Amino acid sequence: MNQPKRIDGRRIADEQVAQIAQRVAALTEQGKRPPGLAVVMVGDNPASDVYVRNKIRRCEQAGILSREHRLDERTTEEDLLGLLDSLNQDPQIDGILVQLPLPAHLEEGRILKRISPAKDVDGFHPVNVGLLGIGDARALVPCTPAGCVILAKEVLGDLTGKHVVVVGRSNIVGKPAAQLFLAEDCSVTLVHSKSANGAELARQADILVVAVGRPQMVDESWVKPGAVVIDVGINRIDTGEGTRLVGDVDYQRVAPVAGAITPVPGGVGPMTIAGLLNNTLTAYEAVE
Numbered sequence: 549m550n551q552p553k554r555i556d557g558r559r560i561a562d563e564q565v566a567q568i569a570q571r572v573a574a575l576t577e578q579g580k581r582p583p584g585l586a587v588v589m590v591g592d593n594p595a596s597d598v599y600v601r602n603k604i605r606r607c608e609q610a611g612i613l614s615r616e617h618r619l620d621e622r623t624t625e626e627d628l629l630g631l632l633d634s635l636n637q638d639p640q641i642d643g644i645l646v647q648l649p650l651p652a653h654l655e656e657g658r659i660l661k662r663i664s665p666a667k668d669v670d671g672f673h674p675v676n677v678g679l680l681g682i683g684d685a686r687a688l689v690p691c692t693p694a695g696c697v698i699l700a701k702e703v704l705g706d707l708t709g710k711h712v713v714v715v716g717r718s719n720i721v722g723k724p725a726a727q728l729f730l731a732e733d734c735s736v737t738l739v740h741s742k743s744a745n746g747a748e749l750a751r752q753a754d755i756l757v758v759a760v761g762r763p764q765m766v767d768e769s770w771v772k773p774g775a776v777v778i779d780v781g782i783n784r785i786d787t788g789e790g791t792r793l794v795g796d797v798d799y800q801r802v803a804p805v806a807g808a809i810t811p812v813p814g815g816v817g818p819m820t821i822a823g824l825l826n827n828t829l830t831a832y833e834a835v836e
């Protein structure tokens with residue numbers, strides 16, 4: 549394997565955004581409307597703020613129309629559902645994203661179900677979850693797991709027969725990542741907080757995907773020499789002299805063992821946004 553160890557998610561995401569921008573430019577040059585994305589944010593969470601700004605900036609780079617809806621922290625569920633209904637009907641809007649986490653008084657499940665599956669660019673609606681589960685190509689697929697697959701393919705090429713261990717079983721990353729790698733003909737193991745022997749299972753992975761939300765939890769004892777390690781975590785930790793972003797993987801300890809590894813930042817994060825733009829264009833193409 550003649551590959552650099554550090555997988556440059558930012559560069560790969562830049563390439564994807566450039567490709568999306570070309571496809572969008574080809575549409576608008578024909579006089580067609582651009583694809584449109586609505587980002588809905590309730591309350592202000594400083595981390596969400598950064599992500600939402602990144603999303604808007606990337607939309608601009610790609611020529612995708614973006615609209616930001618910032619709602620007060622105390623917005624009622626009724627008002628939020630009303631906004632989603634109007635976005636579902638809006639002919640300029642192809643993709644709707646409700647930034648998570650939501651304030652506690654809003655029930656996430658009910659809200660995510662209100663987004664039209666055709667505009668569900670996060671891939672969180674039960675219809676899209678189901679389409680992904682049965683391997684239907686019409687599914688809008690969750691952006692972060694889609695980015696993980698692209699990064700693994702960037703290093704390994706065809707993934708057929710690879711053993712993927714996914715650490716974490718969330719609906720937004722772990723479970724859909726398992727489905728997407730299965731669709732690539734991988735063998736897939738899901739490891740989670742109740743697993744009896746997580747590190748031992750993880751050491752069998754050709755591709756280790758870590759999405760647990762615990763800073764630097766995975767060390768070299770979880771990694772088979774030469775494995776491809778994909779770190780989904782983004783945790784802000786206090787270093788004593790300011791804060792720093794770290795993943796769920798202890799990069800310093802794991803990098804010497806791994807065949808390739810994604811850094812944080814600059815790994816999976818930028819790929820998530822590229823996936824969002826890609827889904828917005830896919831949703832557009834389904835209606836135009």
Ligand SMILES: Nc1nc(=O)c2c([nH]1)NC[C@@H]1CN(c3ccc(C(=O)N[C@@H](CCC(=O)O)C(=O)O)cc3)C=[N+]21
Pocket residue numbers: 596598599602645646647648649670691782793812813814815816817818820821
């Ligand atoms: N409905 C919904 N969909 C999401 O996709 C969603 C969400 N809610 N809530 C929050 C998480 C988090 N997320 C990230 C996106 C980009 C970066 C990203 O671009 N990170 C950069 C920079 C990070 C930084 O500087 O803070 C990097 O890793 O290099 C990170 C995290 C999307 N999320």
